[in-house]
Amino acid sequence: MFAEVVLPERAADAAGAFGLHPALLDAALHALGLNPRTESDSGPLLPFSWSGVSLFAAGASSLRVRLGEVGSDAVSLLVADGAGRPVASVESVALRAASAEQVRAAAGERHDSLFHVEWTQTPASVPAQDSSADQWPVVQGVQDLNDLRRTLDGGAPVPSVVVVECGASPSGEALGDGLSGVSAGVVRGVVHRVLGVVQAWLADERFADGRLVLVTRGAVEAVSGEGVVDLAAAAARGLFRSAQSENPGRLVLVDVDDSVVRVGAALLGVGEPELAVRGGVVLVPRLVRVPVAGADAGTGVSFGGVGAGGTVLVTGA
Numbered sequence: 125m126f127a128e129v130v131l132p133e134r135a136a137d138a139a140g141a142f143g144l145h146p147a148l149l150d151a152a153l154h155a156l157g158l159n160p161r162t163e164s165d166s167g168p169l170l171p172f173s174w175s176g177v178s179l180f181a182a183g184a185s186s187l188r189v190r191l192g193e194v195g196s197d198a199v200s201l202l203v204a205d206g207a208g209r210p211v212a213s214v215e216s217v218a219l220r221a222a223s224a225e226q227v228r229a230a231a232g233e234r235h236d237s238l239f240h241v242e243w244t245q246t247p248a249s250v251p252a253q254d255s256s257a258d259q260w261p262v263v264q265g266v267q268d269l270n271d272l273r274r275t276l277d278g279g280a281p282v283p284s285v286v287v288v289e290c291g292a293s294p295s296g297e298a299l300g301d302g303l304s305g306v307s308a309g310v311v312r313g314v315v316h317r318v319l320g321v322v323q324a325w326l327a328d329e330r331f332a333d334g335r336l337v338l339v340t341r342g343a344v345e346a347v348s349g350e351g352v353v354d355l356a357a358a359a360a361r362g363l364f365r366s367a368q369s370e371n372p373g374r375l376v377l378v379d380v381d382d383s384v385v386r387v388g389a390a391l392l393g394v395g396e397p398e399l400a401v402r403g404g405v406v407l408v409p410r411l412v413r414v415p416v417a418g419a420d421a422g423t424g425v426s427f428g429g430v431g432a433g434g435t436v437l438v439t440g441a
Contacts, residue, residue, distance in 0.1 A: 127155035139185040169219035176215025243407040266320040346400035
């Protein structure tokens with residue numbers, strides 16, 4: 125069999141980057157599909173093993189290929205450029221039958237390079253009462269932090285941990301009222317307030333050896349299907365995470381449910397920069413490969429809980 129293959133004009137300039145452009149070689153092998161002998165009852169025959177490969181020239185943007193039979197399940201290739209000058213030769217390409225199911229199985233149960241965040245349970249437990257939590261100052265805004273700094277000016281010991289509660293504003297106003305009713309103004313106010321605390325805390329060298337802990341409630345979906353209750357606090361988490369990347373080891377993100385009243389040393393002792401507690405169970409975020417099984421047929425990715433007709437806002441620093 126003979127085949128002539130040419131790179132499209134927009135890709136011709138890229139031919140020089142390869143010994144033999146992979147798209148050209150792949151297209152040449154597609155000629156095997158025209159030969160009824162390259163089909164079997166188990167499925168089409170696909171290239172499986174190469175031997176005796178020689179490259180004589182590089183950078184060809186068009187190929188003339190002669191494919192010859194080598195037994196019942198292999199072919200040889202003689203490759204020239206558009207002017208007939210030798211480019212490559214292959215003594216044998218062994219062919220094997222493969223079904224679509226086998227190809228999917230070979231890829232494994234999870235995608236190789238597609239990841240998502242999954243919250244994973246840790247062996248740590250959260251005690252019902254943690255006395256260390258009572259020793260840590262809790263602030264809700266810059267004013268509270270300034271009050272703490274004034275006590276330090278008076279000789280009070282510097283706390284090892286300062287907790288920022290994302291539960292209510294200094295005026296008692298809720299930081300967020302869920303996805304349905306929260307306004308842009310509320311979100312902006314929460315983010316601005318948390319930013320002020322982070323900046324003031326980082327600027328004070330007395331806190332250099334301590335940790336700043338942002339505590340939110342229902343601001344992240346740590347358990348599939350639970351949703352996000354506090355959108356404003358979720359926005360503050362995004363800002364806080366950006367500060368984390370610039371100050372490793374100094375900032376900690378904790379999202380809790382009703383099983384936790386105050387964050388204590390037992391929880392921070394897990395040693396993770398980001399945690400969530402659900403029903404007394406400590407969860408940490410991990411990047412894991414997206415499962416192949418059950419993935420959306422059109423995209424290969426499964427997005428649970430996102431309606432096809434809805435709007436998705438993707439955020440992140």
